[in-house]
Amino acid sequence: MPQNAPRLEIRNLTRTFEGKTVVDDVSLSILPGHVTCLLGPSGCGKSTTLRMIAGVDMQSTGEIYVDGKLVCDTIFRVPPERRSIGLMFQDFALFPHLSVAQNVAFGLKGDKSENRERVEQLLDRVGLLHYIDAFPHELSGGEQQRVALARALAPRPRVMLMDEPFSGLDNRLRDGIRDETLSLLKEEGTSVLLVTHEPEEAMRMADEIALMRDGRIVQRGAPYNIYNAPADKAAVAFFSDINVLSGTVQGALTETPFGQFLAPGVPDGGRVDIVFRPQHVSIDFDRQGRGPNPTSLQGTPARGVVERARFMGSESLVEFRMDHDMQVLRATVPNVFLPKVGTPMWLSIRRDRCFVFPSDE
Numbered sequence: 001m002p003q004n005a006p007r008l009e010i011r012n013l014t015r016t017f018e019g020k021t022v023v024d025d026v027s028l029s030i031l032p033g034h035v036t037c038l039l040g041p042s043g044c045g046k047s048t049t050l051r052m053i054a055g056v057d058m059q060s061t062g063e064i065y066v067d068g069k070l071v072c073d074t075i076f077r078v079p080p081e082r083r084s085i086g087l088m089f090q091d092f093a094l095f096p097h098l099s100v101a102q103n104v105a106f107g108l109k110g111d112k113s114e115n116r117e118r119v120e121q122l123l124d125r126v127g128l129l130h131y132i133d134a135f136p137h138e139l140s141g142g143e144q145q146r147v148a149l150a151r152a153l154a155p156r157p158r159v160m161l162m163d164e165p166f167s168g169l170d171n172r173l174r175d176g177i178r179d180e181t182l183s184l185l186k187e188e189g190t191s192v193l194l195v196t197h198e199p200e201e202a203m204r205m206a207d208e209i210a211l212m213r214d215g216r217i218v219q220r221g222a223p224y225n226i227y228n229a230p231a232d233k234a235a236v237a238f239f240s241d242i243n244v245l246s247g248t249v250q251g252a253l254t255e256t257p258f259g260q261f262l263a264p265g266v267p268d269g270g271r272v273d274i275v276f277r278p279q280h281v282s283i284d285f286d287r288q289g290r291g292p293n294p295t296s297l298q299g300t301p302a303r304g305v306v307e308r309a310r311f312m313g314s315e316s317l318v319e320f321r322m323d324h325d326m327q328v329l330r331a332t333v334p335n336v337f338l339p340k341v342g343t344p345m346w347l348s349i350r351r352d353r354c355f356v357f358p359s360d361e
Protein backbone atom coordinates (compact mmCIF):
# COMPACT_ATOMS: atom_id res chain seq x y z
CA MET A 1 0.00 0.00 0.00
CA PRO A 2 1.53 3.37 -1.01
CA GLN A 3 2.40 5.73 1.86
CA ASN A 4 -0.13 8.35 0.94
CA ALA A 5 -3.04 6.03 0.16
CA PRO A 6 -6.18 7.12 1.98
CA ARG A 7 -7.01 5.33 5.21
CA LEU A 8 -10.72 5.99 4.70
CA GLU A 9 -12.38 6.63 1.40
CA ILE A 10 -16.05 7.08 0.64
CA ARG A 11 -17.29 7.35 -2.91
CA ASN A 12 -20.60 8.82 -4.03
CA LEU A 13 -22.44 7.98 -0.85
CA THR A 14 -26.17 8.66 -1.01
CA ARG A 15 -28.89 7.95 1.54
CA THR A 16 -32.58 8.28 0.87
CA PHE A 17 -35.31 8.00 3.50
CA GLU A 18 -38.77 7.51 2.00
CA GLY A 19 -37.89 9.31 -1.20
CA LYS A 20 -36.07 12.17 0.57
CA THR A 21 -32.34 12.37 -0.13
CA VAL A 22 -30.53 13.41 3.06
CA VAL A 23 -26.99 12.49 1.99
CA ASP A 24 -26.40 13.31 -1.64
CA ASP A 25 -23.39 11.95 -3.55
CA VAL A 26 -20.81 12.54 -0.82
CA SER A 27 -17.18 11.60 -1.55
CA LEU A 28 -14.27 12.03 0.86
CA SER A 29 -10.90 10.56 1.61
CA ILE A 30 -8.72 10.86 4.70
CA LEU A 31 -4.98 10.16 4.88
CA PRO A 32 -3.43 8.20 7.77
CA GLY A 33 -3.12 10.38 10.87
CA HIS A 34 -5.24 13.18 9.41
CA VAL A 35 -8.33 14.81 10.83
CA THR A 36 -11.20 15.79 8.56
CA CYS A 37 -14.11 17.74 9.99
CA LEU A 38 -17.51 17.36 8.44
CA LEU A 39 -18.94 20.79 9.23
CA GLY A 40 -22.47 21.96 8.59
CA PRO A 41 -25.71 23.14 10.15
CA SER A 42 -27.96 20.82 12.08
CA GLY A 43 -29.94 18.46 9.84
CA CYS A 44 -27.60 18.63 6.82
CA GLY A 45 -26.80 14.88 6.92
CA LYS A 46 -23.57 14.67 8.95
CA SER A 47 -24.64 11.97 11.42
CA THR A 48 -26.27 9.92 8.68
CA THR A 49 -22.96 9.94 6.79
CA LEU A 50 -21.10 8.79 9.88
CA ARG A 51 -23.65 6.06 10.62
CA MET A 52 -23.20 4.58 7.16
CA ILE A 53 -19.41 4.54 7.53
CA ALA A 54 -19.75 2.90 10.96
CA GLY A 55 -22.05 0.30 9.44
CA VAL A 56 -25.08 0.94 11.65
CA ASP A 57 -26.97 2.31 8.65
CA MET A 58 -26.66 1.34 5.00
CA GLN A 59 -26.26 3.69 2.06
CA SER A 60 -28.68 3.71 -0.86
CA THR A 61 -25.75 3.95 -3.28
CA GLY A 62 -21.98 4.37 -3.04
CA GLU A 63 -18.95 2.61 -1.58
CA ILE A 64 -16.82 2.73 1.56
CA TYR A 65 -13.15 1.66 1.68
CA VAL A 66 -10.75 1.27 4.61
CA ASP A 67 -7.08 1.01 3.61
CA GLY A 68 -8.15 0.46 0.04
CA LYS A 69 -10.33 -2.54 0.89
CA LEU A 70 -14.03 -2.44 0.16
CA VAL A 71 -15.97 -2.44 3.42
CA CYS A 72 -19.43 -1.80 2.07
CA ASP A 73 -21.27 -1.20 -1.17
CA THR A 74 -24.93 -1.88 -1.85
CA ILE A 75 -24.38 -5.66 -2.02
CA PHE A 76 -21.29 -6.51 0.02
CA ARG A 77 -21.17 -5.51 3.68
CA VAL A 78 -18.58 -6.01 6.43
CA PRO A 79 -20.33 -5.93 9.85
CA PRO A 80 -19.60 -2.85 12.03
CA GLU A 81 -17.38 -4.69 14.54
CA ARG A 82 -15.06 -5.92 11.79
CA ARG A 83 -14.47 -2.56 10.08
CA SER A 84 -11.61 -1.44 12.35
CA ILE A 85 -13.52 1.75 12.98
CA GLY A 86 -13.77 3.36 16.42
CA LEU A 87 -16.75 5.43 17.46
CA MET A 88 -17.21 8.31 19.81
CA PHE A 89 -20.54 10.07 20.08
CA GLN A 90 -21.84 12.87 22.26
CA ASP A 91 -23.75 10.50 24.54
CA PHE A 92 -20.71 8.27 24.90
CA ALA A 93 -22.19 6.29 27.83
CA LEU A 94 -19.65 4.26 29.77
CA PHE A 95 -20.93 0.99 31.20
CA PRO A 96 -21.94 2.01 34.76
CA HIS A 97 -21.47 -1.45 36.29
CA LEU A 98 -17.93 -1.89 34.89
CA SER A 99 -14.77 -0.36 36.32
CA VAL A 100 -12.73 2.13 34.32
CA ALA A 101 -10.28 -0.66 33.43
CA GLN A 102 -13.09 -2.96 32.29
CA ASN A 103 -14.65 -0.18 30.25
CA VAL A 104 -11.41 0.53 28.42
CA ALA A 105 -10.73 -3.18 27.87
CA PHE A 106 -14.25 -3.80 26.61
CA GLY A 107 -13.45 -4.03 22.89
CA LEU A 108 -10.16 -5.90 23.34
CA LYS A 109 -9.76 -9.51 22.35
CA GLY A 110 -6.97 -11.87 23.22
CA ASP A 111 -4.30 -11.99 25.88
CA LYS A 112 -5.27 -10.66 29.33
CA SER A 113 -1.86 -9.30 30.34
CA GLU A 114 -1.35 -7.59 26.98
CA ASN A 115 -4.79 -6.04 27.32
CA ARG A 116 -3.95 -4.82 30.81
CA GLU A 117 -0.80 -3.21 29.45
CA ARG A 118 -2.76 -1.40 26.74
CA VAL A 119 -5.38 -0.23 29.24
CA GLU A 120 -2.69 1.11 31.58
CA GLN A 121 -0.85 2.79 28.73
CA LEU A 122 -3.97 4.63 27.53
CA LEU A 123 -5.17 5.60 31.01
CA ASP A 124 -1.72 6.91 31.78
CA ARG A 125 -1.76 8.84 28.54
CA VAL A 126 -5.06 10.55 29.41
CA GLY A 127 -3.89 11.19 32.98
CA LEU A 128 -6.34 8.83 34.68
CA LEU A 129 -4.24 5.84 35.70
CA HIS A 130 -5.09 6.49 39.36
CA TYR A 131 -8.77 5.91 38.49
CA ILE A 132 -8.17 2.49 36.94
CA ASP A 133 -10.31 0.68 39.52
CA ALA A 134 -12.89 3.43 39.96
CA PHE A 135 -16.42 3.32 38.59
CA PRO A 136 -17.82 5.82 36.07
CA HIS A 137 -20.06 7.62 38.60
CA GLU A 138 -16.96 8.56 40.62
CA LEU A 139 -15.59 10.55 37.66
CA SER A 140 -16.41 14.05 36.41
CA GLY A 141 -17.88 14.58 32.93
CA GLY A 142 -14.50 15.50 31.47
CA GLU A 143 -12.86 12.44 33.04
CA GLN A 144 -15.58 10.15 31.70
CA GLN A 145 -15.01 11.65 28.28
CA ARG A 146 -11.32 10.79 28.47
CA VAL A 147 -12.13 7.21 29.51
CA ALA A 148 -14.50 6.97 26.54
CA LEU A 149 -11.68 8.13 24.28
CA ALA A 150 -9.32 5.53 25.75
CA ARG A 151 -11.99 2.86 25.26
CA ALA A 152 -12.51 3.82 21.62
CA LEU A 153 -8.77 3.81 20.94
CA ALA A 154 -7.89 0.62 22.83
CA PRO A 155 -8.40 -1.80 19.89
CA ARG A 156 -6.22 0.47 17.69
CA PRO A 157 -8.90 1.36 15.14
CA ARG A 158 -7.69 2.43 11.70
CA VAL A 159 -10.34 5.12 11.61
CA MET A 160 -12.10 7.04 14.36
CA LEU A 161 -15.55 8.53 13.82
CA MET A 162 -16.55 11.28 16.25
CA ASP A 163 -20.01 12.83 16.27
CA GLU A 164 -20.09 16.15 18.16
CA PRO A 165 -18.07 14.44 20.90
CA PHE A 166 -17.39 17.60 22.91
CA SER A 167 -20.80 19.25 22.84
CA GLY A 168 -21.85 17.76 26.18
CA LEU A 169 -18.91 19.35 28.01
CA ASP A 170 -18.96 22.77 29.54
CA ASN A 171 -16.97 25.49 27.79
CA ARG A 172 -14.19 25.72 30.30
CA LEU A 173 -13.27 22.05 29.93
CA ARG A 174 -13.81 21.80 26.24
CA ASP A 175 -10.72 23.47 24.83
CA GLY A 176 -8.35 21.43 26.98
CA ILE A 177 -10.03 18.13 26.18
CA ARG A 178 -10.15 18.94 22.46
CA ASP A 179 -6.42 19.59 22.37
CA GLU A 180 -5.59 16.53 24.44
CA THR A 181 -7.81 14.34 22.28
CA LEU A 182 -6.23 15.66 19.13
CA SER A 183 -2.68 15.01 20.28
CA LEU A 184 -3.53 11.48 21.41
CA LEU A 185 -5.22 10.70 18.08
CA LYS A 186 -2.16 12.04 16.23
CA GLU A 187 0.18 9.93 18.37
CA GLU A 188 -1.86 6.83 17.62
CA GLY A 189 -1.82 7.67 13.89
CA THR A 190 -5.58 7.19 13.69
CA SER A 191 -7.47 8.88 10.86
CA VAL A 192 -10.38 10.88 12.17
CA LEU A 193 -13.68 11.99 10.72
CA LEU A 194 -15.15 14.44 13.18
CA VAL A 195 -18.65 15.84 12.83
CA THR A 196 -19.46 19.26 14.20
CA HIS A 197 -21.79 22.19 13.59
CA GLU A 198 -19.34 24.61 15.24
CA PRO A 199 -16.92 26.41 12.92
CA GLU A 200 -14.49 27.20 15.77
CA GLU A 201 -14.26 23.53 16.66
CA ALA A 202 -13.58 22.58 13.04
CA MET A 203 -10.94 25.31 12.67
CA ARG A 204 -9.25 24.12 15.84
CA MET A 205 -9.26 20.39 15.08
CA ALA A 206 -9.16 19.88 11.33
CA ASP A 207 -6.41 19.29 8.82
CA GLU A 208 -9.20 19.51 6.31
CA ILE A 209 -12.76 20.82 6.53
CA ALA A 210 -15.56 19.41 4.40
CA LEU A 211 -18.36 21.95 4.44
CA MET A 212 -21.74 20.26 4.13
CA ARG A 213 -25.12 21.73 3.27
CA ASP A 214 -28.40 20.02 2.35
CA GLY A 215 -26.74 16.62 2.10
CA ARG A 216 -23.92 17.74 -0.19
CA ILE A 217 -20.32 18.72 0.33
CA VAL A 218 -20.10 22.26 -0.98
CA GLN A 219 -16.39 22.85 -0.32
CA ARG A 220 -13.34 20.97 0.94
CA GLY A 221 -10.01 22.39 2.01
CA ALA A 222 -7.63 23.39 4.77
CA PRO A 223 -9.28 25.64 7.39
CA TYR A 224 -7.30 28.66 6.13
CA ASN A 225 -8.53 28.15 2.57
CA ILE A 226 -12.15 27.59 3.51
CA TYR A 227 -12.12 30.73 5.61
CA ASN A 228 -10.25 32.92 3.13
CA ALA A 229 -11.50 31.54 -0.17
CA PRO A 230 -15.09 30.53 0.57
CA ALA A 231 -17.15 28.97 -2.22
CA ASP A 232 -20.23 31.13 -1.83
CA LYS A 233 -22.02 33.65 0.36
CA ALA A 234 -23.41 31.00 2.70
CA ALA A 235 -19.90 29.60 3.22
CA VAL A 236 -18.72 33.05 4.36
CA ALA A 237 -21.76 33.45 6.61
CA PHE A 238 -21.24 30.07 8.24
CA PHE A 239 -18.00 31.27 9.84
CA SER A 240 -18.87 34.83 10.85
CA ASP A 241 -21.26 37.71 10.61
CA ILE A 242 -21.26 39.19 7.14
CA ASN A 243 -21.97 42.48 5.40
CA VAL A 244 -23.36 42.43 1.89
CA LEU A 245 -23.33 45.18 -0.76
CA SER A 246 -25.40 44.52 -3.85
CA GLY A 247 -24.46 45.87 -7.24
CA THR A 248 -25.04 45.63 -10.97
CA VAL A 249 -22.21 44.71 -13.30
CA GLN A 250 -21.15 46.84 -16.26
CA GLY A 251 -18.01 45.86 -18.15
CA ALA A 252 -16.95 43.34 -15.49
CA LEU A 253 -17.05 46.11 -12.84
CA THR A 254 -19.53 47.03 -10.13
CA GLU A 255 -19.82 50.58 -8.83
CA THR A 256 -20.46 50.98 -5.11
CA PRO A 257 -20.12 53.85 -2.61
CA PHE A 258 -16.86 52.11 -1.58
CA GLY A 259 -15.48 52.29 -5.12
CA GLN A 260 -15.35 49.80 -7.96
CA PHE A 261 -15.15 46.06 -7.56
CA LEU A 262 -14.12 43.53 -10.16
CA ALA A 263 -16.75 41.00 -11.16
CA PRO A 264 -14.98 38.85 -13.75
CA GLY A 265 -17.17 36.58 -15.84
CA VAL A 266 -20.45 38.25 -14.86
CA PRO A 267 -22.37 39.57 -17.90
CA ASP A 268 -23.48 43.22 -18.14
CA GLY A 269 -26.61 43.84 -16.09
CA GLY A 270 -25.90 40.84 -13.84
CA ARG A 271 -26.38 41.31 -10.10
CA VAL A 272 -23.57 40.54 -7.65
CA ASP A 273 -23.16 40.43 -3.88
CA ILE A 274 -19.98 41.87 -2.44
CA VAL A 275 -19.52 40.06 0.86
CA PHE A 276 -17.14 41.06 3.66
CA ARG A 277 -16.66 40.40 7.35
CA PRO A 278 -17.10 43.02 10.08
CA GLN A 279 -13.44 42.67 11.11
CA HIS A 280 -12.35 43.87 7.68
CA VAL A 281 -14.13 47.19 7.98
CA SER A 282 -12.03 50.04 9.30
CA ILE A 283 -13.41 53.18 10.86
CA ASP A 284 -12.25 56.80 10.73
CA PHE A 285 -13.56 59.94 12.40
CA ASP A 286 -15.36 62.55 10.36
CA ARG A 287 -13.27 65.70 9.76
CA GLN A 288 -15.63 68.52 8.73
CA GLY A 289 -17.60 66.23 6.41
CA ARG A 290 -14.52 64.51 5.02
CA GLY A 291 -13.07 61.07 5.54
CA PRO A 292 -9.63 59.62 4.83
CA ASN A 293 -8.19 59.64 1.30
CA PRO A 294 -8.89 56.55 -0.83
CA THR A 295 -6.09 53.98 -1.03
CA SER A 296 -5.68 50.93 -3.23
CA LEU A 297 -5.92 48.62 -0.20
CA GLN A 298 -8.87 50.31 1.51
CA GLY A 299 -10.74 51.68 -1.50
CA THR A 300 -13.03 54.69 -1.10
CA PRO A 301 -14.51 55.44 2.32
CA ALA A 302 -18.26 55.90 2.71
CA ARG A 303 -20.03 57.73 5.52
CA GLY A 304 -22.53 56.43 8.02
CA VAL A 305 -23.74 57.22 11.52
CA VAL A 306 -23.43 55.02 14.56
CA GLU A 307 -26.68 53.25 15.24
CA ARG A 308 -25.55 50.90 17.99
CA ALA A 309 -22.30 49.94 19.73
CA ARG A 310 -21.80 46.91 21.96
CA PHE A 311 -18.88 45.57 23.93
CA MET A 312 -18.43 41.84 23.22
CA GLY A 313 -15.47 40.95 25.44
CA SER A 314 -12.40 40.82 23.21
CA GLU A 315 -13.88 43.25 20.68
CA SER A 316 -16.61 45.81 20.14
CA LEU A 317 -19.32 45.55 17.51
CA VAL A 318 -20.48 48.81 15.98
CA GLU A 319 -23.44 49.13 13.63
CA PHE A 320 -23.66 52.00 11.16
CA ARG A 321 -26.55 53.27 9.09
CA MET A 322 -24.98 54.31 5.81
CA ASP A 323 -25.74 57.76 4.37
CA HIS A 324 -25.99 56.54 0.77
CA ASP A 325 -28.72 53.92 1.10
CA MET A 326 -29.64 53.67 4.79
CA GLN A 327 -28.35 50.10 4.84
CA VAL A 328 -26.83 48.88 8.13
CA LEU A 329 -23.19 47.72 8.02
CA ARG A 330 -21.29 46.18 10.92
CA ALA A 331 -17.70 46.68 11.99
CA THR A 332 -15.77 45.02 14.77
CA VAL A 333 -12.96 46.78 16.55
CA PRO A 334 -10.51 45.12 18.96
CA ASN A 335 -10.97 45.91 22.66
CA VAL A 336 -13.28 48.73 23.72
CA PHE A 337 -14.64 51.15 21.16
CA LEU A 338 -18.08 52.50 21.99
CA PRO A 339 -18.82 55.69 20.01
CA LYS A 340 -22.05 57.56 20.80
CA VAL A 341 -25.16 56.79 18.77
CA GLY A 342 -25.51 59.34 15.96
CA THR A 343 -21.76 59.98 15.58
CA PRO A 344 -20.88 60.32 11.87
CA MET A 345 -17.93 58.14 10.84
CA TRP A 346 -16.24 56.89 7.68
CA LEU A 347 -16.05 53.21 6.81
CA SER A 348 -13.48 51.59 4.53
CA ILE A 349 -13.30 47.94 3.50
CA ARG A 350 -10.19 45.85 3.01
CA ARG A 351 -10.46 45.26 -0.74
CA ASP A 352 -8.47 42.03 -0.59
CA ARG A 353 -10.93 40.59 1.94
CA CYS A 354 -14.05 41.12 -0.13
CA PHE A 355 -15.70 38.24 -1.94
CA VAL A 356 -17.75 38.90 -5.05
CA PHE A 357 -20.40 36.30 -5.89
CA PRO A 358 -23.17 36.31 -8.48
CA SER A 359 -26.31 37.25 -6.56
CA ASP A 360 -28.45 34.27 -5.53
CA GLU A 361 -31.72 36.24 -5.72
Ligand SMILES: Nc1ncnc2c1ncn2[C@@H]1O[C@H](COP(=O)(O)OP(=O)(O)O)[C@@H](O)[C@H]1O
Binds near residue numbers: 017022040045047048
Ligand atom coordinates in the same frame (compact mmCIF):
# COMPACT_ATOMS: atom_id res chain seq x y z
N1 LIG B 1 -33.89 7.01 10.15
C1 LIG B 1 -34.32 8.13 9.57
N2 LIG B 1 -35.52 8.18 8.96
C2 LIG B 1 -35.96 9.30 8.35
N3 LIG B 1 -35.27 10.45 8.29
C3 LIG B 1 -34.06 10.48 8.88
C4 LIG B 1 -33.51 9.33 9.55
N4 LIG B 1 -32.30 9.65 10.04
C5 LIG B 1 -32.08 10.95 9.70
N5 LIG B 1 -33.14 11.44 9.01
C6 LIG B 1 -33.25 12.82 8.46
O1 LIG B 1 -32.09 13.11 7.73
C7 LIG B 1 -31.71 14.47 7.84
C8 LIG B 1 -30.27 14.56 8.27
O2 LIG B 1 -30.12 14.10 9.61
P1 LIG B 1 -28.71 13.97 10.33
O3 LIG B 1 -27.79 13.17 9.48
O4 LIG B 1 -28.95 13.50 11.70
O5 LIG B 1 -28.23 15.50 10.35
P2 LIG B 1 -27.06 16.20 11.19
O6 LIG B 1 -26.27 15.15 11.89
O7 LIG B 1 -26.27 16.95 10.17
O8 LIG B 1 -27.73 17.15 12.12
C9 LIG B 1 -32.68 15.08 8.84
O9 LIG B 1 -33.66 15.78 8.13
C10 LIG B 1 -33.26 13.87 9.56
O10 LIG B 1 -34.57 14.14 9.98
Ligand SMILES: [Mg+2]
Binds near residue numbers: 047048
Ligand atom coordinates in the same frame (compact mmCIF):
# COMPACT_ATOMS: atom_id res chain seq x y z
MG1 LIG C 1 -26.01 14.94 14.01
